[in-house]
Amino acid sequence: MLEIKGVHAGYGNLKILRGIDMQVPSGGIVTLLGGNGTGKSTLLKAISGLIPLMEGEIIFDGVSVSKLKPHERMRLGLVQVTQAKEAYPAMTVEENLVLGAYTRKDREATKADLQKVYDFFPVLRERRKQLSGTLSGGEVQMLVIGRGLMASPKMLMLDEPSAALAPKVVLEIFANINRIAKSGVTVLVVEQNVRMALILAQYGYIIRDGVIMMKGEAKKLISDPAVKESFLGGSVSDTTKALRN
Amino acid sequence: MKLMNKVFAGLVATGVGLATTAAFAGDIRVGITMRMVSENGQAYGQMVMDEIKAINDAGGINGNMIKATLMNDECKSDKGVANANKLIFQENIHLLIGSTCSSVSLPIVDVTAKAGVPQMIPHSTNAKITQKGSEWVFRIPVSGRYYGGVNAKYVGENIGSKIAYICAADAASVGDCANMEKQMRARFGVDPAYRADVQEKEVDFRSHMQKIKSMNVDGILVAALAETMARALIQSYEAGIGEDVRRIGSSSASNAPVPKIAGDAAKGVFFTAAYAAADNRPIAKLFNEMTRKRYGIHAPDHDFSQAYDLVRIMEIALNNADLQLEQWSLKQDRTAIRDAIASVEGYEGLASGPISFCAAPTPQCRDGNRTAVLIGYTKGGENFETEVLARVTMEPDFGLE
Amino acid sequence: MGFDFNSLLAFIIFGVTIGVVYGIVALGISLIYSGLDIVHFAHGEMYMFGAFFGLVLAHNVGVPYPVALIGAMILTAILGMLVERVFYRRLTRAGGGYTVAGMGMIICGFGMSVALVNAAYFFFGAEAEPFRANLDYIPRLTFPGDINVPESYVLTAIISVLLMAGLHYFLRHTKTGLAVRAVAHNKDIAYLMGINVPLMISLIFGLACGLAAAAGVLIGPMQSVQVEMGYLMLMKAFAAAVVGGFGSLPGAILGGIMVGIFENLGAAYISASHKDIYAFLLLILVLMFRPSGLFGVEAKVKA
Numbered sequence: 041m042l043e044i045k046g047v048h049a050g051y052g053n054l055k056i057l058r059g060i061d062m063q064v065p066s067g068g069i070v071t072l073l074g075g076n077g078t079g080k081s082t083l084l085k086a087i088s089g090l091i092p093l094m095e096g097e098i099i100f101d102g103v104s105v106s107k108l109k110p111h112e113r114m115r116l117g118l119v120q121v122t123q124a125k126e127a128y129p130a131m132t133v134e135e136n137l138v139l140g141a142y143t144r145k146d147r148e149a150t151k152a153d154l155q156k157v158y159d160f161f162p163v164l165r166e167r168r169k170q171l172s173g174t175l176s177g178g179e180v181q182m183l184v185i186g187r188g189l190m191a192s193p194k195m196l197m198l199d200e201p202s203a204a205l206a207p208k209v210v211l212e213i214f215a216n217i218n219r220i221a222k223s224g225v226t227v228l229v230v231e232q233n234v235r236m237a238l239i240l241a242q243y244g245y246i247i248r249d250g251v252i253m254m255k256g257e258a259k260k261l262i263s264d265p266a267v268k269e270s271f272l273g274g275s276v277s278d279t280t281k282a283l284r285n
Numbered sequence: 286m287k288l289m290n291k292v293f294a295g296l297v298a299t300g301v302g303l304a305t306t307a308a309f310a311g312d313i314r315v316g317i318t319m320r321m322v323s324e325n326g327q328a329y330g331q332m333v334m335d336e337i338k339a340i341n342d343a344g345g346i347n348g349n350m351i352k353a354t355l356m357n358d359e360c361k362s363d364k365g366v367a368n369a370n371k372l373i374f375q376e377n378i379h380l381l382i383g384s385t386c387s388s389v390s391l392p393i394v395d396v397t398a399k400a401g402v403p404q405m406i407p408h409s410t411n412a413k414i415t416q417k418g419s420e421w422v423f424r425i426p427v428s429g430r431y432y433g434g435v436n437a438k439y440v441g442e443n444i445g446s447k448i449a450y451i452c453a454a455d456a457a458s459v460g461d462c463a464n465m466e467k468q469m470r471a472r473f474g475v476d477p478a479y480r481a482d483v484q485e486k487e488v489d490f491r492s493h494m495q496k497i498k499s500m501n502v503d504g505i506l507v508a509a510l511a512e513t514m515a516r517a518l519i520q521s522y523e524a525g526i527g528e529d530v531r532r533i534g535s536s537s538a539s540n541a542p543v544p545k546i547a548g549d550a551a552k553g554v555f556f557t558a559a560y561a562a563a564d565n566r567p568i569a570k571l572f573n574e575m576t577r578k579r580y581g582i583h584a585p586d587h588d589f590s591q592a593y594d595l596v597r598i599m600e601i602a603l604n605n606a607d608l609q610l611e612q613w614s615l616k617q618d619r620t621a622i623r624d625a626i627a628s629v630e631g632y633e634g635l636a637s638g639p640i641s642f643c644a645a646p647t648p649q650c651r652d653g654n655r656t657a658v659l660i661g662y663t664k665g666g667e668n669f670e671t672e673v674l675a676r677v678t679m680e681p682d683f684g685l686e
Numbered sequence: 687m688g689f690d691f692n693s694l695l696a697f698i699i700f701g702v703t704i705g706v707v708y709g710i711v712a713l714g715i716s717l718i719y720s721g722l723d724i725v726h727f728a729h730g731e732m733y734m735f736g737a738f739f740g741l742v743l744a745h746n747v748g749v750p751y752p753v754a755l756i757g758a759m760i761l762t763a764i765l766g767m768l769v770e771r772v773f774y775r776r777l778t779r780a781g782g783g784y785t786v787a788g789m790g791m792i793i794c795g796f797g798m799s800v801a802l803v804n805a806a807y808f809f810f811g812a813e814a815e816p817f818r819a820n821l822d823y824i825p826r827l828t829f830p831g832d833i834n835v836p837e838s839y840v841l842t843a844i845i846s847v848l849l850m851a852g853l854h855y856f857l858r859h860t861k862t863g864l865a866v867r868a869v870a871h872n873k874d875i876a877y878l879m880g881i882n883v884p885l886m887i888s889l890i891f892g893l894a895c896g897l898a899a900a901a902g903v904l905i906g907p908m909q910s911v912q913v914e915m916g917y918l919m920l921m922k923a924f925a926a927a928v929v930g931g932f933g934s935l936p937g938a939i940l941g942g943i944m945v946g947i948f949e950n951l952g953a954a955y956i957s958a959s960h961k962d963i964y965a966f967l968l969l970i971l972v973l974m975f976r977p978s979g980l981f982g983v984e985a986k987v988k989a
């Protein structure tokens with residue numbers, strides 16, 4: 041579905057990504073893991089076209105999209121939900137969702153999709169006339185995912201959907217991501233909640249300093265000692281020691 | 286043949302151009318600063334230059350050429366003062382002509398007084414200009430203090446004494462308002478029925494007009510620069526104030542933009558001026574013809590006539606002055622020109638009355654023109670028409686404390 | 687003389703009729719600000735160009751006034767879009783508002799204002815031009831107390847209200863309007879929604895400049911048309927936008943009306959010779975007690 045070949049990208053002259061290769065196969069969930077500031081969001085921006093490529097190529101669904109504008113890539117079904125969980129606070133929940141379907145011309149199907157999103161996230165239906173600025177963090181996350189779905193994506197990219205949410209809410213959101221993938225949408229999810237992400241996904245990439253450091257099946261990564269060392273926090277005693285220092 | 290003529294004329298013109306631009310020690314250097322933002326402004330600036338060129342073409346002043354430098358001050362006092370300084374201290378002019386706005390002429394009076402340069406004012410009516418006591422200033426137009434008297438006399442005798450005043454904040458209009466008010470009080474013992482002091486470029490007079498309407502006044506004095514006056518006139522009709530209430534214009538009502546912009550609202554407006562295009566003296570007819578042919582002016586106002594009279598008076602004075610025109614004689618030549626202008630007496634030109642100056646640095650001596658003509662618009666618009674209502678000559682002391 | 691209730695009413699009515707015009711110019715400034723994070727200092731010139739376009743259409747081409755109004759709006763919208771595309775786009779791309787590029791944008795706006803004024807001198811000349819509109823078919827409203835409101839003011843008020851209503855409908859109830867609002871809030875996310883952001887930016891500029899042109903054509907018959915007319919309007923509209931809350935569209939309108947009433951009352955009861963000061967007095971008062979303006983939203987936080 042998505043193929044990334046030797047991508048270099050960054051901001052202005054500042055290069056962040058230094059030769060990324062990655063494949064996201066059709067169907068299922070792939071996760072991209074890494075610490076703060078390693079370039080995860082930057083990679084998603086490069087894929088969706090918010091920042092230009094310095095080198096390399098991105099092929100989506102068999103077409104090279106490297107030169108396309110963000111809205112043009114989006115029209116091909118490549119949809120990104122940003123990390124900042126930005127909804128439009130001055131718009132109602134429903135306006136936000138309608139905006140997600142901005143590019144679509146199929147009215148009937150759009151309407152049906154709106155109901156589908158409401159079925160996924162019943163709380164959004166309850167609050168559909170409410171300004172999205174008044175929603176809770178978890179509700180906003182549901183809203184932006186729902187908004188992404190409204191575009192009827194072939195592939196949905198989620199940037200840290202679990203960030204700053206209570207464990208119970210995280211669970212609910214991940215369950216929904218799973219359902220989305222089951223419904224036939226390819227999902228690329230960026231996460232720092234490594235354990236949860238590796239349980240959810242079939243395949244994982246680990247990025248550090250703008251290069252892919254490790255990749256493999258999620259099941260294997262989760263039990264990999266190196267991953268455990270750097271992401272799963274080591275043992276309780278290690279943490280305690282670190283805190284005391 | 287025709288072509289050869291043209292080529293020849295071109296060569297001569299270039300030769301003259303070179304002669305006038307090169308600054309020989311023997312030149313008489315004249316600096317001019319004027320408001321040249323409108324087509325009219327451009328045209329009377331050009332006319333002054335053309336008339337000076339004609340003097341040069343006819344042999345100059347006792348064989349000396351006049352080298353004129355024309356600058357635009359846009360009726361802005363800072364620009365005018367900067368122009369005056371540049372002309373006086375860089376170009377070392379013998380004579381300054383300017384400006385055409387009271388607010389610009391007023392500060393320049395201080396500059397010329399300090400530098401000792403004679404200043405001839407083509408058009409500025411504010412009475413204060415000659416009351417500063419400068420021995421270097423000469424006013425060709427009629428002072429606002431005479432205008433106020435003429436206006437007030439006519440208004441009080443023919444229209445009524447219940448007058449509303451709209452006074453804009455530019456120097457000329459402030460002066461016109463004050464003079465009118467003073468004269469109405471002195472002659473008829475009345476104060477304004479309503480008085481609004483508005484901004485120089487006010488755009489919205491509706492609230493004032495509304496109030497004035499409810500007061501049943503006999504007339505409205507609109508004292509403002511041309512464009513502002515035109516707006517006020519239009520809005521007075523929009524507010525529903527009828528034709529029976531006469532509109533009295535301040536000195537700038539003579540400017541062509543007033544009837545042009547105000548259109549029908551200009552009809553019936555009357556004002557005092559130094560020259561009327563409706564004048565039927567032969568000299569006036571010739572002048573109207575000349576400005577129409579040369580500059581495409583429909584009906585020249587007193588800005589034109591005064592600029593023209595000024596050049597003539599300058600020519601007389603320069604011919605009479607004993608000039609050395611050497612590097613060392615600048616100061617002496619300036620003084621000689623000043624004294625020569627001061628001795629001009631009984632000049633009769635386009636102005637409605639004779640123009641005379643004298644030596645004392647007083648308004649009596651330096652407000653050269655004391656005859657105002659009262660003009661009314663009989664038709665507004667691009668091709669406006671005027672009529673002469675009256676012609677009045679005032680005593681030299683009139684309007685002074 | 688005693689207190690005259692009728693004249694108070696008159697001052698307020700006239701304040702409102704001029705205030706709505708400040709309002710529609712302020713609406714454009716607010717729209718551009720909320721859309722692009724830039725304060726458009728050349729907006730007064732768009733108003734001036736609009737007035738001249740209207741004048742040329744009505745007098746030289748000879749179309750009826752309403753057609754001239756619409757024509758001027760379209761022409762000015764095109765002018766605004768061109769200016770944005772050619773001159774502003776690079777700067778806005780580098781980020782607006784609080785960035786260094788934002789500063790460059792402000793200077794660029796001033797420069798554009800000077801450039802447009804000079805272009806206007808070149809094309810239209812320095813003289814004030816009368817704008818005569820035949821408005822006989824507009825009723826003359828008479829308020830109690832024999833306050834006669836001339837037709838051009840009635841027309842001004844009606845058209846301004848219609849324009850505002852139209853803009854409101856467009857922004858709230860159409861899909862494109864939704865996209866404009868999305869771009870206004872966050873361009874990156876708007877991109878991710880598949881919105882053609884550059885096109886929407888052009889649209890925002892076009893709309894804002896079209897509104898300014900409408901104001902110019904509406905004011906024309908009252909005040910005559912002149913190259914230097916933009917500066918004062920910009921100041922008033924600016925005051926209106928700040929009073930109402932910068933970036934707030936209803937705020938811009940109400941701010942305009944407040945500025946209109948406030949300056950008319952100030953001119954009537956304090957002194958008419960400093961009328962232009964009242965707008966700024968109101969602005970300072972509002973900033974002292976409600977820095978975000980009367981209807982201001984908190985400064986938006988960018989993602």
Ligand SMILES: Nc1ncnc2c1ncn2[C@@H]1O[C@H](COP(=O)(O)OP(=O)(O)OP(=O)(O)O)[C@@H](O)[C@H]1O
Nearest residue numbers: 051054056074075076077078079080081082083123
């Ligand atoms: N707009 C920008 N301009 C310049 N540098 C940026 C910009 N956005 C991010 N960076 C830098 O790029 C690097 C990678 O940032 P990125 O947002 O991709 O990290 P991340 O992996 O998503 O981290 P996090 O988990 O904290 O979201 C960081 O060093 C960051 O400071």
Ligand SMILES: [Mg+2]
Nearest residue numbers: 080081082123
């Ligand atoms: Mg990130």
